[in-house]
Amino acid sequence: DVYGLGREALPEEIAAWNVDISPDGSNLPEGSGSVEDGEILFSDNCAACHGEFAEGAGNWPKLAGGDDTLANDDPVKTVGSYWPYLSTVFDYVHRSMPFGAAQTLSYDDTYAITAYILYSNFLVDDDFVLSKETFMDVEMPNADGFIIDDRAETEYTQFTEANACYENCKDSVEITMRATVLDVTPETEEEASVQDASEEAPVEVAAAETEAPAEEAAAPAMAEPDPELVAAGENVFKKCKACHKVGEGAKNGTGPMLNGIIGHPAGAVEGFKYSSGLQDAAAGGLVWDQAAMTQFLTKPRDFIKGTKMSFVGLKDQEDIDAVIAYLSTFE
Amino acid sequence: EGADPLITEVQDWASGLGDGVDATPYGMPIEFEADVVRRNVPWLTADPISSINFTPIHALDGTITPQGCAFERHHSGAIELRKEDYRLMINGLVDKPLVFAYADLERFPRENHVYFCECAANTGMEWAGAQLNGAQFTHGMIHNMEYSGVPLRTLLEEAGMDAAGDLSDKWVYVEGADASSNGRSIPMEKALDDVLVAFKANGEALRKEHGYPVRLVVPGWEGNMWVKWLRRIEITDHAVESREETSKYTDTLADGTSRKWTWVMDAKSVVTSPSPQSPITHGPGPLVITGLAWSGHGAITGVDVSIDGGANWQKARLAKPGAKMALTRFYLDIDWDGSEMLLQSRAHDETGYVQPTKAQLREVRGLNSVYHNNCIQTWHVNTDGSAENVEVS
Structure with a gap:
């Protein structure tokens, strides 16, 4: 040590953070997972964004398909068609997924989900079990599809001062394409106001959180939700944010926007395509009151048969109360 | 035309009082500049939490980007x-x-440097043709700050x-503390050259959105490597080949093979004004x-401008x-005769490289x-001073 700053990292600290997996399989943990288990885990944890068969939903990435499309006009880059190393899949699923609940998957679950992604790309059979031992047996179709940066040879030699023209460089100049033909530029004024609103909303909540909660609690007016509970709910809602929006300008996404959802009839958010299960419940008069929402959030699929919401549910009653309190603040 | 009442009449602001020094302990731009903000292109990504916005370069001058409008890119939110x-x-x-605590970092000798940070995808939407009308959207995935x-x-x-041992074939793998933890591998030669572990900007x-309290600064290299909320640095004997260096930030060529490790951002320039969001209003x-x-x-050594679509510079x-x-x-600085222009700019750098055309x-x-599009940009300026993003022959 040169300056004597910092302290020695403990082995258990290094073990907690040093989890990156390399192409040669080094640092792979003990464990295993089957395609069969992976199918269920994928449905629960991944399908909301990536589709039941890893085919992708909306603008979220497709994880399967796209074979032999890389030289096409619109290449479809998936784990099967593009990713050169399986280690990258395991590493990424384990460290960064599911979106909004990263680093919650066990090693066995990560092996299983990785196995299912391989299966969805027709790279392994349905009885395949991925483990530290079988990992390096898997062949990735595009493993040889990459070259190291060769711009120095292919580009830098021709884009030079010597080749730069200054006068009469072209006989004629014609406009060959206009951006207004496609017209995909955001409407700046409107867009800006929507953006501002959605960015300001959380700030207001945060401010409420820091205002002397003791005084607030002393005078429990009407049915105002407890600010602490609302703040806790905002935190729980991070699990939901990938699919559900709230606040000014909230739009439907993978799931419906949730402004005013508490106390309102089910299946009634304009413009959202509900599952038939939820439509049936709505037809039966379901209203999202505290009790119904609690049941739904405990085990969504038990409460609404056939719901598209792939979220497994909240285990903790406190979390459910908190997130309902948070949602009740959006009208 | 009569005398200007703004001059001949006493205005409110010339008589009454303005704000006191306690009005804004940390100031924001005056309300009249409210349109000079980062903007998003919603169709670009599935969700604003894993997305990018754009610096309003059409409305800025000088070179330093204020932190508050410097583009953001997060993979799992700020x-x-x-x-x-x-x-x-x-x-x-x-x-x-x-293991270092934050306070430890402030005890090492430190340096100050101004560097640009450009997303590898800047101008990426323009590969297939002119798409977005505004320098902010075509070239705004860039900012330039003084880092300490x-x-x-x-x-x-x-x-x-x-x-x-021998450092020449070693790598440094860096990752962040956020939920994406965006890991990237950097060759040791670069790591030992000019990479900075920064905690101040301008x-x-x-700012939170730029990695508070500590981010990596990798001068001249694609923004994805500038890991925010930097939490770990690992010396390895190989590239980790993470998601961000294989499935993303690799450049697919016409024959379907893809370039990887295309870290350096080549020389590039853009006319920020006049441009579609900054038309000529004065005739x-x-x-x-x-x-x-x-x-x-390295350094820019010159910039050429063409007003006739690249025929003369x-x-x-x-x-x-x-x-x-x-x-x-x-x-x-020109004397505009009011006729149409096809405005272009072309950068030269110290290696003798000259910015290429899209063709x-x-x-x-x-x-x-997708990535690393550093082509010459064309704005079609009309006789009324309005401008449009176009491509020319």
């Missing part, structure tokens, strides 16, 4: 991480793995690198044409001599590279 909760680990092929921080080399030397603490006469130029290979005036891996402001790049790479 997190709140207190300095007290911050830890930085160095492990792998080091003599002694270390500790050279990465200093921290690596603190942990000791004898254990790594004199003040980094013919004196006109300031201005823009930005930069190169990941003239040398623009650089506001200051180019500095390594930093934005350079250029100006061309030249497409000839080498095809249309599917």
Whole structure:
């Protein structure tokens, strides 16, 4: 040590953070997972964004398909068609997924989900079990599809001062394409106001959180939700944010926007395509009151048969109360 | 025309009082500049939490980007991480793995440098044709700030690198503390050269959205490598080949093979005004044409401007001599005759490289590279002063 700053990292600290997996399989943990288990885990944890068969939903990435499309006009880059190393899949699923609940998957679950992604790309059979031992047996179709940066040879030699023209460089100049033909530029004024609103909303909540909660609690007016509970709910809602929006300008996404959802009839958010299960419940008069929402959030699929919401549910009653309190603040 | 009442009559602001010094302990731009903000292109990504927005370069001048409107890119959202909760680990092929607290970092000798940070996808939407109408959207995934921080080399030397042996084939793997943890592998040669572990930008603490309290600064190299909320540095004997260096940030060529490790951002420039979001409103006469130029290979040595779509070029005036891996402001002051213009700019850097046309790049790479599009941009300026993003023959 040169300056004597910092302290020695403990082995258990290094073990907690040093989890990156390399192409040669080094640092792979003990464990295993089957395609069969992976199918269920994928449905629960991944399908909301990536589709039941890893085919992708909306603008979220497709994880399967796209074979032999890389030289096409619109290449479809998936784990099967593009990713050169399986280690990258395991590493990424384990460290960064599911979106909004990263680093919650066990090693066995990560092996299983990785196995299912391989299966969805027709790279392994349905009885395949991925483990530290079988990992390096898997062949990735595009493993040889990459070259190291060769711009120095292919580009830098021709884009030079010597080749730069200054006068009469072209006989004629014609406009060959206009951006207004496609017209995909955001409407700046409107867009800006929507953006501002959605960015300001959380700030207001945060401010409420820091205002002397003791005084607030002393005078429990009407049915105002407890600010602490609302703040806790905002935190729980991070699990939901990938699919559900709230606040000014909230739009439907993978799931419906949730402004005013508490106390309102089910299946009634304009413009959202509900599952038939939820439509049936709505037809039966379901209203999202505290009790119904609690049941739904405990085990969504038990409460609404056939719901598209792939979220497994909240285990903790406190979390459910908190997130309902948070949602009740959006009208 | 009579006398101007703004001059001849006493205005409210010339008689009454303005705000006191306590009105804004931390100031925001005056309300009249409310349109100079970062903007998003919603169709680009599935969700604003894993997305990018754009610096309003059409409305800025000089070279330093204010933090508050400097573009953001997050993969799992901008997190709140207190300095007290911050830890930085160095492990792998080091003599002694270390953990630093934030306060430790402020005790190492530090440096100040101005560098641009450009997303590899900047101008990426333009590969297939002119798409977005505005310099903010075509070229706004860039910012340029003065960073204060500790050279990465200093921290690596603190942990000791004898254990790594020959350093020429070693790598440094870096990752963040957020939910995406965006890991990237950097060759040791670059790590020991000019990479900075930064905690201040433009004199003040980094903003949350730029990685508070600590981010990596990798001069001249694609923004994805500038890991935010930096939590771990690992010396390895190979590239980790993470998601961000294989499935993303790789450039697919026409034949379907893809380039990887395309880290350096080549020389590039754009006219920021006039441009679609910054039309000419004053009619013919004196006109300031201005823009930005930069190169990941070093300093900008010159910028050429064409007003006829690249048939003829003239040398623009650089506001200051180019500095390594930093934005350079250029100006061309003309007497506009009110006729149509096809405005272009072309950057030269210290290696002798000259910014190519879109056609030249497409000839080498095809249309599917997505990243690293540093082609010459064309704005069609109409006789009424409005401007549009176009492509020319």
